[in-house]
Amino acid sequence: MRPDAPQRGFHEAEFAARTAKAQARMAEAGLAGLLLMTEPEVRYFSGFQTLFWQSPTRPWFLFVPAAGKPIAVIPEIGAVLMRRSWLDDVRTWSAPQPGDDGISLLTDLLAPLAKAGETIGLMKGHETSLRMPLGDWERLMANLPGLGIADATRLVQGLRMVKSPAEIEKLRYICEIGSATFDRVPEVIAEGMPLEEVFRTFRREALAQGADDAPYVVGASEPGGYSDVISPPSRRPLQAGDVLMLDTGCSWDGYFCDFDRNWAVGKADDLARRAHDTLWRATEAGLAAAKPGNSCADLFRAMSAVIAEMYKSGGDIGRLGHGLGTQLTEQPSHAAFDETVLEAGMVLTLEPSLSYGAGLMMVHEENIVIRSGGAELLTTRAPQELPVIGG
Amino acid sequence: MRPDAPQRGFHEAEFAARTAKAQARMAEAGLAGLLLMTEPEVRYFSGFQTLFWQSPTRPWFLFVPAAGKPIAVIPEIGAVLMRRSWLDDVRTWSAPQPGDDGISLLTDLLAPLAKAGETIGLMKGHETSLRMPLGDWERLMANLPGLGIADATRLVQGLRMVKSPAEIEKLRYICEIGSATFDRVPEVIAEGMPLEEVFRTFRREALAQGADDAPYVVGASEPGGYSDVISPPSRRPLQAGDVLMLDTGCSWDGYFCDFDRNWAVGKADDLARRAHDTLWRATEAGLAAAKPGNSCADLFRAMSAVIAEMYKSGGDIGRLGHGLGTQLTEQPSHAAFDETVLEAGMVLTLEPSLSYGAGLMMVHEENIVIRSGGAELLTTRAPQELPVIGG
The missing domain is CATH 3.40.350.10 (Creatinase/prolidase N-terminal domain)
Incomplete structure (x- = not known):
């Protein structure tokens, strides 16, 4: 403990x-x-x-x-x-x-x-x-x-949607456990490990860091980027030039974190680096817009404006984040259709994504709580530059 | 792998x-x-x-x-x-x-x-x-x-309800992983470990043995026996004289095992030993009755007859086992109301339980597949005598 x-x-x-x-x-x-x-x-x-x-x-x-x-x-x-x-x-x-x-x-x-x-x-x-x-x-x-x-x-x-201080304390705790687990990835995961073993290793590490469970672990690792974020893992070993993404919902006392991280395996190509940088800056725009009085649609537009620098047509995932609590995904949705007004105490994900190259995509995600003065991160912020495992 | x-x-x-x-x-x-x-x-x-x-x-x-x-x-x-x-x-x-x-x-x-x-x-x-x-x-x-x-x-x-050979192969594999995990319990779990850590250790061990996940881990550890089998774990350390029960649904490629094991911590009292022996024999009666042509109600009655040696009034859990497959619990139910006729290819749990002493209960569970000649165990059969951890 x-x-x-x-x-x-x-x-x-x-x-x-x-x-x-x-x-x-x-x-x-x-x-x-x-x-x-x-x-x-x-x-x-x-x-x-x-x-x-x-x-x-x-x-x-x-x-x-x-x-x-x-x-x-x-x-x-x-x-x-x-x-x-x-x-x-x-x-x-x-x-x-x-x-x-x-x-x-x-x-x-x-x-x-x-x-x-x-x-x-x-x-x-x-x-x-x-x-x-x-x-x-x-x-x-x-x-x-x-x-x-x-x-x-x-x-x-x-x-x-609006969490009490006691709920926010639990959410902060599981987000810390999630961040500590992601921090360990470059130490416990390496080129050559089959993706199925990557998932299993990640789950064991999350439990070691104090999670009650890690029921949601998805991701992908493919050359230059990935094309699908909901499939079960293959047995394909991580290879130099892959972009690896892991997205997790870990739980503690019935409360969830839900965020992901991306890494290049061995080396990163320019397009993947640019996608990561764009999504990092989209998240910054989301952080700036995430304050009481703005709506979820405002958050969506703030992130979309940055994503459009690299990806004009918008995505079909339908939203760029959501509420978080006792469920992996809760109301509201950061989408053009959702005019929910942000209030202090809401716990949210910011989850910008974009498509690039030949059918590739990237997803970036952080968890925040809305305070009277704006967004407060519950996760340890991802680095702006796509990190490299074993580079 | x-x-x-x-x-x-x-x-x-x-x-x-x-x-x-x-x-x-x-x-x-x-x-x-x-x-x-x-x-x-x-x-x-x-x-x-x-x-x-x-x-x-x-x-x-x-x-x-x-x-x-x-x-x-x-x-x-x-x-x-x-x-x-x-x-x-x-x-x-x-x-x-x-x-x-x-x-x-x-x-x-x-x-x-x-x-x-x-x-x-x-x-x-x-x-x-x-x-x-x-x-x-x-x-x-x-x-x-x-x-x-x-x-x-x-x-x-x-x-x-009726599984194909390919499904049975997956179910056999996850039951083997579950059995291997339970075998390790006396090595990785000991008196003094808080129940919450027991659950976490069990989950990590199941992953190490090859499970994709262990989404369902419940159990209890209380002096002489337990009174509730669906609660989250407490932080209370295992104590000599406890009866520890762990029940798990581990999954592999989307298929589940679902069985439990009981242990005495340090020492076992006579009542707990008798409850374990009774449930073990009730399971034997279930194994003998689990053949094509018999019904789930027949299975229920065969196990109930043995349980009645120690516990006259029957339980309120409502059934003594169920189907198993891509869900932790599936149709049919081993209950008086379920006249489903057993067929070769059905994968089932046998889950006799009884109440004893001052509000205590015990649950015993194995997983089987129905073959033309009768029941075939998918789990490594529990010992007849209540095993002792660190005795």
């Missing part, structure tokens, strides 16, 4: 404050409750943290009423852990039970609201999914005639 | 065979296509494998028509990788695009079927989720009046 590790978990006051803010927004929107079923949202309001979400077998529900603490409706296997949370009302069933996976319990909970003709919020917009069988959702709705369902996506995402 | 590593990926014939089987079942069910959007299913029919699914931002769609190859409707960022697959028809849009995240493309694809009054299959049953915004789903349906939607959960799960 690193000596600077923050406390795990949160004080009850954190969850009470999140719930109170949600309830204030629910009152404005005329919502009698929020029905949540995805891991980040259930955790946000309850503190319930488990890897068990990796199993698709069981649904989990949390209901935030108009007043009072959230109510959990969950499989019995989660009862011990959920009862350690700040919640008082934890309702369970013996799951899996395909004929009735929580539907009766939810019906009992929501029937009085349906009878009263109330409306509850559900996250059904951009970046959401329905983490329960659609058939069960349809049955639940048939059980609850008169219940209104409103889209609460922006309400919940808007809350989650 | 271990010398016995199988080839990564699959030959095109594997995907063609999966698609042909699906189309035969679709014809029986009168379905003009299957609309898929979850990672295991998109990968099953296309081979598309990426960690990018960890980001919730973008939806991904695969349509399996009544005849011919599947059609991908995906974000542009996945185009290079998907075009390397066996598919010929890859349609992309610049995502994220909250106003139209693939909905126009899906509408174009499905409109002729809607016009003809056809019905397509969608997974909307047990263990499924809708991995797209519910609001987008509702808009898509409004665009396609006349299109019938039938539940294709069992159709797809039924296909995926």
Whole structure:
């Protein structure tokens, strides 16, 4: 354990404050409750943290009423852990039970609201999914005639976008671990190592540096640059003249870093060096624009203007960064369509990318927190010049 | 890389065979296509494998028509990788695009079927989720009046349950890596190590043994036994008299092992030893019952009969094992409600558990493949007697 590790978990006051803010927004929107079923949202309001979400077998529900603490409706296997949370009302069933996976319990909970003709919020917009069988959702709705369902996506995402000091401390810590891991790359990775071993070595190093896990490790290494940033690694050994990129989402206490680094293997060609320099300066422009009052679209335009020096037509990746927190990618998006206004406490990635040469691309990424005076880096800034491994 | 590593990926014939089987079942069910959007299913029919699914931002769609190859409707960022697959028809849009995240493309694809009054299959049953915004789903349906939607959960799960020889080879390999990792535990983990470091050490060891990742590591260590198997690790050091359990889902080329091991730290008390022996024998009963023609409910009853020697009332975990493959847990479930008949080629966990003492529990788990003659272990069988670390 690193000596600077923050406390795990949160004080009850954190969850009470999140719930109170949600309830204030629910009152404005005329919502009698929020029905949540995805891991980040259930955790946000309850503190319930488990890897068990990796199993698709069981649904989990949390209901935030108009007043009072959230109510959990969950499989019995989660009862011990959920009862350690700040919640008082934890309702369970013996799951899996395909004929009735929580539907009766939810019906009992929501029937009085349906009878009263109330409306509850559900996250059904951009970046959401329905983490329960659609058939069960349809049955639940048939059980609850008169219940209104409103889209609460922006309400919940808007809350989650602005991080508390305790959340920022966790994000700073995992970004430090990520930076320390990238610092070690030139010592533990060398020409001749198959890319698959590079990924494995990187993961082991991230754990050694203090990450709880490194679930997201992607990248590429190809001559002069790479063409794809989402593929699994090949067994091809790193070769002199490659550009190697590693992009990682490491996690600590359920919070993520998400940034990448580029290196030339042995030697760098001029085009790759120019791409790196351009993206570094695009990031500088993003850092300068990342202050309260500017929008995500402003951030996008500031970075795009620099990228256009080398790459006129813009990319099809659709955005140049995003929010960061308990998910690898969160709202908002640095894109022309996103007019979200930056606020102090938002934690964001700046992720400019460009295409060059014959089908090559480069991506550069840093993580920041918005402060009243502007951007504060959470990652150790990449060097302006493309670094060379074993040069 | 271990010398016995199988080839990564699959030959095109594997995907063609999966698609042909699906189309035969679709014809029986009168379905003009299957609309898929979850990672295991998109990968099953296309081979598309990426960690990018960890980001919730973008939806991904695969349509399996009544005849011919599947059609991908995906974000542009996945185009290079998907075009390397066996598919010929890859349609992309610049995502994220909250106003139209693939909905126009899906509408174009499905409109002729809607016009003809056809019905397509969608997974909307047990263990499924809708991995797209519910609001987008509702808009898509409004665009396609006349299109019938039938539940294709069992159709797809039924296909995926029975593994091909190439899949079994990958599953055997990751189970070997898992077994080798557990074998190392008494050498790398000792009394006094905080549980958090135990988990980190285990993950690093799994990577060293050749796993691509160890995304699922849970467990517990408490005096005489543990009470909860889904919590994150504490910083409490292992103490003499503890029972330590580690349960892991390690992955290789997208396939999982999922099994656990128990150890006494320093010394074992009689109750814990008896629980371990009972679960070991319950697993033997499961191994004997795991043959073609028996059902999952038969497996459940065979294991329950042994568990009842020590624990009369049965558990609330709801099942005693499950399917295994590209997901940590898959269909079927070894539960009283699941009458799925075992077939050669199914890969399963046997996972008997019981409660004992003052709120303690123990879980035991092995992975098997069903052969025509019965169960074949993929894991190195746990010893009958509770092993002692540093005894």
